[in-house]
Amino acid sequence: MTLDELREHAAELDRNDPLTQFRDRFCIPRHTDGTEVAYLCGNSLGLAPKAARATVGQELVAWENLGVEGHFKHERPWVSFHELFATHLAQIVGAKPYEVVAMNTLTVNLHLMLTSFYRPNSRRFKVLVGHTAFPSDRYAIASQIALRGYSPDEAIVTAKPLAASRVLRTEDVVELIEQHAGELALVLMDGVNYYTGELIDIAAITESAHRHGIVAGFDLAHAAGNVPLALHDWNADFAVWCHYKYLNGGPGCVAGCFVHEHHGLAREPLPRMAGWWGHDKHSRFGMGPEFEPIPGAEGWQLSNPPLFSLAALLPALELFAESGMDRLRAKSEALTGFLEHALRELFPEWVEIITPSEPARRGCQLSVRVKRDAKSAFASLVANGVICDWREPDVIRLAPVPLYNQFADVVRVAEVLSCAK
Ligand SMILES: Cc1ncc(COP(=O)(O)O)c(C=O)c1O
Incomplete structure (x- = not known):
């Protein structure tokens, strides 16, 4: 699979995503270049719903x-x-x-x-x-x-x-x-x-x-x-x-x-x-x-x-x-599966996904062991607007969350890693 194929596939999946309107209900942080970050860190701290300001x-x-x-x-x-x-x-x-x-x-x-x-x-x-x-x-x-x-x-x-x-x-x-x-x-x-x-x-x-x-x-x-x-x-x-x-x-x-x-x-x-x-x-x-x-x-x-x-x-x-756990789970499986597929296809020698492959044995997070230059791969992700986190000694955690992440966020990960490898 090429990066272009990944982009095309992601665009189609985002167009057909029945939960896409929920992303607009969240504040998506911006990277230094002004673009929205690919926020893959909801396993650590979820994003702010826009409505929170009013209720507080x-x-x-x-x-x-x-x-x-x-x-x-x-x-x-x-x-x-x-x-x-x-x-x-x-x-x-x-x-x-x-x-x-x-x-x-x-x-x-x-x-x-x-x-x-x-x-x-x-x-x-x-x-x-x-x-x-x-x-x-x-x-x-x-x-x-x-x-x-x-x-x-x-x-x-x-x-x-x-x-x-x-x-x-x-x-x-x-x-x-x-x-x-x-x-x-x-x-x-x-x-x-x-x-x-x-x-x-x-x-x-x-x-x-x-x-x-x-x-x-x-x-x-x-x-x-x-x-x-x-x-x-x-x-x-x-x-x-x-x-x-x-x-x-x-x-x-x-x-x-x-x-x-x-x-x-x-x-x-x-x-x-x-x-x-x-x-x-x-x-x-x-x-x-x-x-x-x-x-x-x-x-x-x-x-x-x-x-x-x-x-x-x-x-x-x-x-x-409003969204319902069943619909969230369906998108979550698709999104995490898409991330897994992209990483395995594009970086087969470089990364090892330690999270089980079967959807029934995981949630949305993938824990990715990077076999060489792991710290600099992580630094590149963050420097290029992919918010994720690091766990010693060599694991990057990426969590695409169905409520606000999009398939395009996976593309951003793949683009950055392609330059970093
Ligand atoms: C699995 C797990 N248990 C416990 C905690 C501790 O949570 P708290 O600081 O809210 O007590 C955390 C914090 O991230 C966690 O991930």
């Missing part, structure tokens, strides 16, 4: 005009503002609305979940994590293990790829669960791994963990808004995710949390770190001394949420409701 502005105006009365007298009262997210989030992660909540940030939510779900005893105190788990998750787990009086070195079981591959396959994780079944208290896996881009089979891992009485929790930072999820049906015990990547809620945005109804609606509430925003809504302002959790995920809230961050997230999630 409305809340600022409400604050200016109403002061404290905004909590109750505003047309979208702040006291219940977070409830506006339940339906959207339930659709995005495949849950019942009362199983999800927008609160805190990802690592905070992970600690809250570990406090409730990691219940070690002298026989079962181990936690299974992936070898490329995000460092913050590992720190959280190690600190929780130490807080319960166990040794992180002894208690953390790290799942490594068994085959001669860089990717941790679902089968490898299931095999390790079988091996350590009697000692594991918890399995914590990424839905989509941040380094390799691999999508694991959440249902299979949960089923295998549950068969041995082990809790299954998931970090969906790279999965939420990227791949279709069905957390309720898959029986996941809990999950946490952020909203600033594929969900475009803005830097440091309020995060998400899922607690399966088996736990959230249990007759005997799970032990937890409690705060007043998780207290029964009807008696919260009675200011009584006893904590009575709201049934469902909302019962894990601690504080009244940062309103401006929630306000920016609202139009972002509305775009997902």
Whole structure:
């Protein structure tokens, strides 16, 4: 395939893209030469929806005009503002609305979940994590293990790829669960791994963990808004995710949390770190001394949420409701497949794609190992308006996002790499 053929094909695919109007709903940053960048970094920080400025502005105006009365007298009262997210989030992660909540940030939510779900005893105190788990998750787990009086070195079981591959396959994780079944208290896996881009089979891992009485929790930072999820049906015990990547809620945005109804609606509430925003809504302002959790995920809230961050997230999630996960996934598979095809055809000796090839085993991100001059290839991409990111020692992550990327962005990658090789 030549670059010209790639250009032609991309132009045709962009012309026929049923989601093309969504790109106009985002602010696309500009390169120094004035052109729109090829933004392939939505796996790190999603772009700003144009509507975010207005919704944040409305809340600022409400604050200016109403002061404290905004909590109750505003047309979208702040006291219940977070409830506006339940339906959207339930659709995005495949849950019942009362199983999800927008609160805190990802690592905070992970600690809250570990406090409730990691219940070690002298026989079962181990936690299974992936070898490329995000460092913050590992720190959280190690600190929780130490807080319960166990040794992180002894208690953390790290799942490594068994085959001669860089990717941790679902089968490898299931095999390790079988091996350590009697000692594991918890399995914590990424839905989509941040380094390799691999999508694991959440249902299979949960089923295998549950068969041995082990809790299954998931970090969906790279999965939420990227791949279709069905957390309720898959029986996941809990999950946490952020909203600033594929969900475009803005830097440091309020995060998400899922607690399966088996736990959230249990007759005997799970032990937890409690705060007043998780207290029964009807008696919260009675200011009584006893904590009575709201049934469902909302019962894990601690504080009244940062309103401006929630306000920016609202139009972002509305775009997902409008486009629908099925249509997004269809375009995502086509776009990522197009990128993969271009890289394999044009640079067969130079790059190795470590993300699995099967669409069912990945989201939109491709992790590309560059076999020589990797750093300068990355520098050329950035210098020529391709925004992507670098992971040591030699991996470039490229994430074409179906909501705002176009097939022409893939062409830009190919053009730059053709000059750099
Ligand atoms: C997979 C994963 N987990 C956890 C985190 C930490 O997120 P936060 O800083 O929002 O707690 C990140 C951040 O990028 C991440 O990619």
